[in-house]
Amino acid sequence: METTKTIINYTHRQAGHCESGATSNLFKFNGLELSEPMAFGIGNGLYFSYIPFLKIQFAPMISFRNLPNTVFKRSTEYMGIEATVVKKIKDPKEAMEMLDRNLERGIPTGCQVGVFQLTFFPPEYRMHYNMHNLVVFGKEGNMYHISDTVMEHPQLLSYDDLLRVRYAKGAFAPQGKMYWINHPVDRPIDLKPAIIKGIKKTVYEMIGIPFPLIGVKGLRWMARDIKKWPKKHGEDKAAFYLGQILRMAEDFGTGGAGFRYIYGAFLKEAGEMFNNHQELLEASDMMGRTANKWREFTYIGARNCKNRSKPEEDYGTLSQKLLEIAADEENVYKKLKNLKF
């Protein structure tokens, strides 16, 4: 059997977050230098939602990120770059053929996949999480070359394995979703309007939505709930629930502190772009401090998880800390809301 070999000259750069990393790498391939925080900020990656009645892996659902594919879709839309997103492909074989055709035409293609059966992932991290993103950039016989931005190096994955992860089932099933940029970017792109749009949308999503479980309000709700956990569910379960928050915030794919560091870096970069815009730089500083507080919260929480039976800090203190964080974040968003460019 002859082996076909097509490998696109694609640079793999490691990133903190899977989707903004993939977006930034795809832009770089098409001739537009855009850093990861920039892609993340313009594409509204920042988000918070707390859904106590929906259980994921036996603990309440907490999300620090937006819905899958938001970052790529919004960043291309705001910058006016032509891109294609195929949402749902019914036939798995057809989806793989589409991918092959793209590779032959020299287009690296992003795919949404489920993590649980991704073979190159460390086994400890294989949870049921269907919002992961990777970029396929080459095919060699039966093996695909994969650039997964949370890994240090490009990886190899066989046809069957790729098909299985692209059609992982469960909540937020990927259903073979794929996306790519149509043409190389040949004109200079003005990032400023895109940045303004991105900031406005993020501010709206964090403090503007009139629903109590989303954004800063959701954070406050969760802080109030933490206090009740030990009494309501017992020490063991409370520790596990707390662990779930920390895993979501600090485990890989966030760049640390639930994306707050990346967003701070974005604000700083944006401030420099607007001729050292004083208020943007101040906002970035505030965001950085908030992120440090998040990390502190993680350390205290982890110590709490370690000595499950005798918690060092009681849950009231943790709740107090979270409320503080919520107040700080609200200040940042309020400042961003009143910005004049």
Next chain:
Amino acid sequence: MEENTNPVYKDKAYGQYRELSYSYEDGGQFQKTVGFHGEADRVILQQAWDLFHERIEEARQRVISGKVSPVVYYMEKNLLDPLNLSMMAGIAVWRVKWHFRPGVFKRLSESTLQKYAAAFNITIDQLKKVE
């Protein structure tokens, strides 16, 4: 990469993966560093897996003593709950729960068994017993 394993991790499989993380210093600089997971991350991950292993072991004992069907064991092994399993196998939640009874499980048709086997990524023969 082998010799570079993170000393924090006792298990070798953990230690080989380095991730990129950001940090902030009060001077106003955001920094990227590529490094291993720290102690805090390991603790919370270990805690989650302790609970999962506990649940899997408990399910195994209950299957062996004949209280529940092997579906429960494989469900726990794949870190699922009945709702997720119903989504993956394409069987209604109440039917999934009904199949937890050993007597009911024995009378299941080939095609239903095949659905479970596909969801768990194993063969039907494996599905009928636990390791």
